[in-house]
Amino acid sequence: MELFTDRPGDEGLPGRERGFAMAAVMTMATMSVFDGSMVNIALPQIARALDISAGAAVWVSNAYLLSASMALAIFAAMASHIGFRSIFVGGLALFTLSSLGCALSSSLDVLVFMRVLQGIGAAATLSIGPAILRSVFPTRLLGRILGLNALSIATSTAIAPVLGGTILSALSWQWLFAINIPLGIIAMTLALRVIPANPAATRQPFDFAGAVLSAAMLGALIMAADAFSRPGADDLATAVTFGLVAVLAGVAFVWRQRHATKPLLPLGMFASSRFSLAALTSLASFVSQGITFVALPFLFQSVYGYSAFVSALLFTPWPLGIILAAPHAGRLADRYPAAIISTIGLAVFGVGLLLLAQLPEHPQFWDIGLRSFVCGLGFGCFQSPNNREMLSNASRENSGYASGVLAIMRTFGQCLGAAVVGVTLSVYAANSVIQEAHAVKLSLWIAVMATGLAVAISVSRLRGQRHDLQEEK
Incomplete structure (x- = not known):
């Protein structure tokens, strides 16, 4: 296989060791996908088992997301001080x-605390996963390996709901966490064997003030999005308060990064228009995906009347489309401009969302699946080339930071998308299936508009790319 074949002048690790590093990174990515999707399915069972309300059980999910988001930028920066292997392992x-x-928790407080620790651990690995792949694979294979990484995540997304439902039908919810233990041991063994010990270590001081401001900004944004997604005047006041905290912390963070000797996030990376535009394109596209992934279950179950299991099956064509498109898109991005490939993928993704927004009142099963499949094809064609564009337009010493930015764009795009659906349902949906259907369709149309914005940003970078090529000539 070409991914593991050495050529003269290749950077990174020898072919066989690349395979072990890839397995470690993708195993952890699979664990994080499983942990999110399957735990969400188990929330009703957890609520009954611990004798807590459904609202309290939601914090089993929110605690993980909140802690992971707050730590992403911090671990991306720490990688330049203590190295990829130490952070990842x-x-x-x-x-x-x-x-x-x-798995051993017997109360909500203990479970939420453990989920916070899980989120911190996930942030440490996910913030530098793509950077590790860049460090161990030669540049000529970067698009292909990022495509395979997207393929791994899409496959996990496809089977997680079905696997979670199967486990819950035969075993207790604790087993959803217990399955991480053997996978984690395997991934740690591989990582200790092959991931470079200290590829970019530095003795410069760590930006603790920047870390605190970053955590405050990102955490407040998540809390504001969560509050906006719930109805009620008190929730609106909470959302506004957290929003103001996020803005103030964000302003202070930017000021700190401009004046720190060794900033947490080098703002010089964003001087590259290709990097900045790829990051903005990623953010807008994940807003669209976040909206759709939250809105469609309401459409399938509340409006069309499908069961939770059937709704999970209706989601399957989406990751299947990613599985089919992502490896080929990554391979094409190694041969042709990645921005062009990702723009084409975004356009296809937008067409798929437009088709979903125009679903009839009583669609056929295959019709829903086909429209979701188009979305998956488009997103699979977009994601790995766009990730390649981001990473390849940051220097190798900044690859850890660039990987962290990539993870932040994905996380906050999905959070903002979820908040949009929550606000739409709160404002437009009452105790009527017709009104709920209207709110869900409106959410899908907002996703179409967000994708249109992503396409516009992506097209603007194509013009900039042509200008750069003309200057080089």
């Missing part, structure tokens, strides 16, 4: 041990 160990703690 430490994060894996924390994630695996806290998974055991989740």
Whole structure:
């Protein structure tokens, strides 16, 4: 296989060791996908088992998301001080041990605390996963390996709901966390063997003030999005308060990064228009995906009347489309401009969302699946070339930071998308299926508009790319 074949002048690790590093990174990515999707399915069962309300059970999910989001930028920066292997293996160990703690939890407080630790461990690995792949694979294979990474995540997304439902039908919810333990041990063994020990270590001081401001900004944004997604005047006041905290912390963070000797996030990376536009394109596209992934279950179950299991099956064509498109898109991005490939993918993704927004009142099963499949094809064609564009337009010493930015764009895009659906349902949906259907369709149309914005940003970078090529000539 060409991914593991050495050529003269190749950077990174020898072919066989690349395979082990790829397996470690993708195993952790699979664990994080499983942990999110399957745990969400188990929330009603957890609520009954711990004798808590459904609203309290939601914090089993929110605690993980909140802690992971707050730590992403911090771990991306720490990688330049103590190296990829230390961060990745430490994060894996924390994630695996806290998974055991989740499985042994007998109260909500303990479970939420363990989920916070899980989120921190996940942030440590996910913030630098793409950067590790860049460090161990030669540049000529970067698009292909990022495509395979997207393929791995899409496959996990496809089977997670079905696997979670199967486990819950035969075993207790604790087993959803217990399955992480053997996977974590395997990934740690591989990571300790092949991931470079200290590829970019530095003795410069760590930006603790920037880390605190970053955590405050990102955490407040998540809390504001969560509050906006719930109805009620008190929730609106909470959302506004957290929003103001996020803005103030964000302003202070930017000021700090401009004046720090060794900033947490080098703002010079964003001087590259291709990097900045790829990051903005990623943010807008994940807003669209976040809206759709939250809105469609309401459409399938509340409006069309399908069961939760059938709704999970209706989602399957989406990751299937990613599975089919992502490896080929990554391969094409190694041969042709990645921005062109990702723009084409975004356009196809937008067409798929437009088709979903125009679903009839009583669609056929295959009709829903076909429209979702078009979305998956488009997103699979977009994601890995766009990730390649981001990473290849940051220097190798900044690859850890660039990987963190990539993870932040994905996380906050999805959070903002979820908040949009929550606000739409709160404002337009009452105790009527017709009104709820209207709110869900409106959410899908907002997703179409967000994708249109992503396409416009992506097209603007094509013009900039042509200008750069003309200057080089």
